[in-house]
Amino acid sequence: MTSPTVPLPTDPTELGIARAAAYFERFEPEKAASTLEPVLSADPRSAAGWLLLARVRLTLDQSEAALDAANRAIELLPEDPRPLATASRALTMMGRHDEAITMAYRAVITEPENPFWHDRVAWALLAADRHLADAEQAARTAVGLDPNEAHYYFTHGVALDALGHIDQARQALLISLRLEPENPVAQHRLATLDGSARDDAPAEKKRGWSLFKRKKD
Structure with a gap:
């Protein structure tokens, strides 16, 4: 047919x-x-x-x-x-x-009810390097609205990392990679958390926009 x-x-x-x-x-x-x-x-x-x-x-x-x-x-x-x-x-x-x-x-x-816009709030706050708890909440809301989207877990992991919640950030990134195993950005972020990779930027600059810029938005 x-x-x-x-x-x-x-x-x-x-x-x-x-x-x-x-x-x-x-x-x-x-x-x-x-x-x-x-x-x-x-x-x-x-x-x-x-x-x-x-x-x-x-x-x-x-x-x-x-x-x-x-x-x-x-x-x-x-x-x-x-x-x-x-x-x-x-x-x-x-x-x-x-x-x-x-x-x-x-x-x-x-x-x-659209998780995409909550994700945008999270990245806007992360890029501004302020109100990081609000960024984490926005990312968590996006995950709750669409628990099958790998990118939202990645955003949540970045927000948790920015807050210093390393173990929780690692768990969020692992879920992201379980849903999207070939994502090199998430792979690198997880490797950095695990200590097997190092960012070139000084510690006080690690939350800069360059780490947050992404293709999918």
């Missing part, structure tokens, strides 16, 4: 966004961005286009451009948590931690 054919979008804006999304899924963010730019120039009211562009700009480490695109999406989708969380990530990358934390909490308030 053949699968039903999915009709292609016919609207120029939708078609352009679909093409950009395909490039993005193939790990070609530059092509995705160049495809989206004329689409949004012709149709600046496309919230989906701005949201995708914000994600693409983040992948390209273009934080200011990502924030601008996310803010355009927020104007068009004021009740949607996705552009809020994307803006939070961009603000974290720019070192604007207070704003990043506020945006992350706004996403949680908008959709409190």
Whole structure:
């Protein structure tokens, strides 16, 4: 039995966004961005286009451009948590931690049952190196909402490590690796806790953003 054919979008804006999304899924963010730019120039009211562009700009480490695109999406989708969380990530990358934390909490308030936004709160707080107990609580909430997602245990492990709860951090990382055994970041973090690897950064710098930056957000 053949699968039903999915009709292609016919609207120029939708078609352009679909093409950009395909490039993005193939790990070609530059092509995705160049495809989206004329689409949004012709149709600046496309919230989906701005949201995708914000994600693409983040992948390209273009934080200011990502924030601008996310803010355009927020104007068009004021009740949607996705552009809020994307803006939070961009603000974290720019070192604007207070704003990043506020945006992350706004996403949680908008959709409190989504673990992804609690995870964003945790990383925003960890990157700011403040309110670490709140970061641990946010990470724990994400785990409770989705106990089958390896990344949330990883975040929880990082937060517990930041608080100095080494044994608990090790347990969280072990669960993360049980769910996702080939994750090299979690492997390295666990090895560091076990004393078989060493970070190059001085001890007082170990909670810096460089240790928290990740691909999946």
